Amino acid sequence: MRQAGGGSDGVSPGNVPVCYYGPGGRVPSSLERRARAAEVFLRCAACGLAVLAAALLGADRQTRVFFSIQKVARYTDMQSLVLLVIANGMAACYSLIQGARCLVSIVRGGVLLSRPLAWAIFSCDQVMAYIVISAVAAAMEAALIGKYGQPEFQWMKTCHLYKRFCAQAGGGVACAIAASVNMVGIALLSAFNLFRLYGNGGGKAAGGK
Amino acid sequence: MRQAGGGSDGVSPGNVPVCYYGPGGRVPSSLERRARAAEVFLRCAACGLAVLAAALLGADRQTRVFFSIQKVARYTDMQSLVLLVIANGMAACYSLIQGARCLVSIVRGGVLLSRPLAWAIFSCDQVMAYIVISAVAAAMEAALIGKYGQPEFQWMKTCHLYKRFCAQAGGGVACAIAASVNMVGIALLSAFNLFRLYGNGGGKAAGGK
Numbered sequence: 167m168r169q170a171g172g173g174s175d176g177v178s179p180g181n182v183p184v185c186y187y188g189p190g191g192r193v194p195s196s197l198e199r200r201a202r203a204a205e206v207f208l209r210c211a212a213c214g215l216a217v218l219a220a221a222l223l224g225a226d227r228q229t230r231v232f233f234s235i236q237k238v239a240r241y242t243d244m245q246s247l248v249l250l251v252i253a254n255g256m257a258a259c260y261s262l263i264q265g266a267r268c269l270v271s272i273v274r275g276g277v278l279l280s281r282p283l284a285w286a287i288f289s290c291d292q293v294m295a296y297i298v299i300s301a302v303a304a305a306m307e308a309a310l311i312g313k314y315g316q317p318e319f320q321w322m323k324t325c326h327l328y329k330r331f332c333a334q335a336g337g338g339v340a341c342a343i344a345a346s347v348n349m350v351g352i353a354l355l356s357a358f359n360l361f362r363l364y365g366n367g368g369g370k371a372a373g374g375k
Numbered sequence: 376m377r378q379a380g381g382g383s384d385g386v387s388p389g390n391v392p393v394c395y396y397g398p399g400g401r402v403p404s405s406l407e408r409r410a411r412a413a414e415v416f417l418r419c420a421a422c423g424l425a426v427l428a429a430a431l432l433g434a435d436r437q438t439r440v441f442f443s444i445q446k447v448a449r450y451t452d453m454q455s456l457v458l459l460v461i462a463n464g465m466a467a468c469y470s471l472i473q474g475a476r477c478l479v480s481i482v483r484g485g486v487l488l489s490r491p492l493a494w495a496i497f498s499c500d501q502v503m504a505y506i507v508i509s510a511v512a513a514a515m516e517a518a519l520i521g522k523y524g525q526p527e528f529q530w531m532k533t534c535h536l537y538k539r540f541c542a543q544a545g546g547g548v549a550c551a552i553a554a555s556v557n558m559v560g561i562a563l564l565s566a567f568n569l570f571r572l573y574g575n576g577g578g579k580a581a582g583g584k
Contacts (some may be wrong), residue, residue: 197573243527247515294507296559303512307455309518312528318452319521322529350505357563362572365408 202272205355209265212348215341216298222338223251228331240329245335246301247335253301254342257349260294264352281363288353288360295353298346299324305339411481414564416472423559424550425467431547432460437540444546448537455510456544459521462510463551464566466558469503471563497569504562507555514548 223241230237241247264287313331315323325332432450439446450456473496522540524532534541 208381225551239527244518244525292563293561299505299508300512303509304516307513307516308525309515309521312456316453316530318396318448318515319531319533320529321520321525324528350501354501354566358570358573361567362573364571 182322183343194226196232201355201358202268205352205359206265206268206272208348208355209261209268210349212345212352213258213261213265215345215348216254216261218347219338219341219366220251220254220258222334223254226331226334226338228328230327239324239331241335241338244312245327246304247338250301250339250342253298257294257298257345260290261349261352264291281360284356284360284363288356291349291356295346295349298342298349301340302342302346305342309339310334405553410564410567411477411548414561415477415481416570417457417557417560417564418477421554422467422470422474424554424557425463425470428547428550428554429460429463429467429507431543431550432456432463435472435543435547437537448533449538450544450547453517453521455482455513456547458459459510459514459548459551464501465556466507466554469499470558473500479521490569493565493569497565498561500565502557504555504558507558511548511555517550518544527573540566560584 226239226241228239230239232277241251309332311321311323313323315321435448435450437448439448451461518541520530520532522534523531524530
């Protein structure tokens with residue numbers, strides 16, 4: 167399977183491929199290979215970190231007894247942690263699907279991505295990155311209030327009462343931060359994959375488009 | 376001032392311009408004009424909205440008397456609002472400078488942006504967008520706790536005590552959300568401006584690069 171009218175390295179804006187791996191062992195450009203390898207690595211890392219974050223937060227629970235009254239701290243007690251678990255669950259599923267797509271495209275070779283498909287992947291990646299970043303920021307704000315309190319509004323710190331719960335939640339938030347860094351990297355990579363299709367002045371020059 | 380070896384519409388990846396406005400009234404491509412006009416509009420709107428958000432939050436103050444004790448609510452009582460004011464101040468200054476650069480480039484014409492400059496603008500735009508989004512998410516989390524409380528941790532709602540303060544803070548956060556939407560748009564536009572320079576398979580094909 168060869169591209170019609172390919173450029174010197176088999177990539178032309180007129181054909182709008184994002185990458186091309188020919189079945190005959192034809193080597194793609196080094197930029198293509200690096201971008202595709204980075205994408206697979208980032209998507210797998212984001213998936214693993216998001217699963218770890220969601221698992222750490224979801225399993226977080228501590229029971230304490232205060233004056234014969236038993237109290238249980240769970241992640242569901244704090245809306246921002248629930249939001250973070252949901253966001254990380256979505257990010258993990260999405261990264262898994264997209265990572266599988268990338269791997270299949272590498273293994274099977276000859277995958278041509280059209281502009282609409284590149285636009286769809288780019289849009290989803292951007293939305294996911296901003297959702298995860300926002301959820302992390304909201305959870306960090308709630309975690310800081312839990313750790314240090316907000317005395318002006320009589321919001322007391324609670325982490326000295328539920329130390330193990332807070333430590334595990336901190337680990338979950340740290341994993342979510344790492345996952346969000348990966349999601350930002352993925353968003354930048356898919357922006358690269360999309361917008362270079364608009365090279366040469368909107369694809370009008372030297373591509374016959 | 377003309378580009379050496381320009382393509383059919385004066386834009387070639389080999390010369391790495393982002394846009395070209397010739398002094399002789401030469402009309403740039405419609406995509407170029409739309410992108411540049413959108414960039415100026417988004418940067419001006421982001422600047423105005425960020426200034427408005429910072430002003431609303433910075434001037435927010437309400438004094439109440441509880442049992443002969445006078446209490447004053449200010450934005451400085453809540454760290455996330457301080458962070459939001461700082462982030463919006465930074466975004467306003469940055470958008471003003473970048474908007475002025477865009478306007479000067481349109482008025483003077485003949486501006487060629489190199490890849491390093493496009494990378495610098497892209498990086499700053501991305502960082503600013505993520506900073507503003509994070510600050511907005513953190514402030515929204517604190518605002519929601521202020522509005523509805525978090526009874527599981529004995530964090531009482533305070534907005535029924537400081538209604539005017541909360542209403543004005545809500546307006547400030549709304550402006551900050553609108554500013555952050557503009558910043559995201561700017562980040563996408565600068566990604567478009569940068570990565571299309573890498574069109575044609577890393578600029579190797581049809582551009583002599």
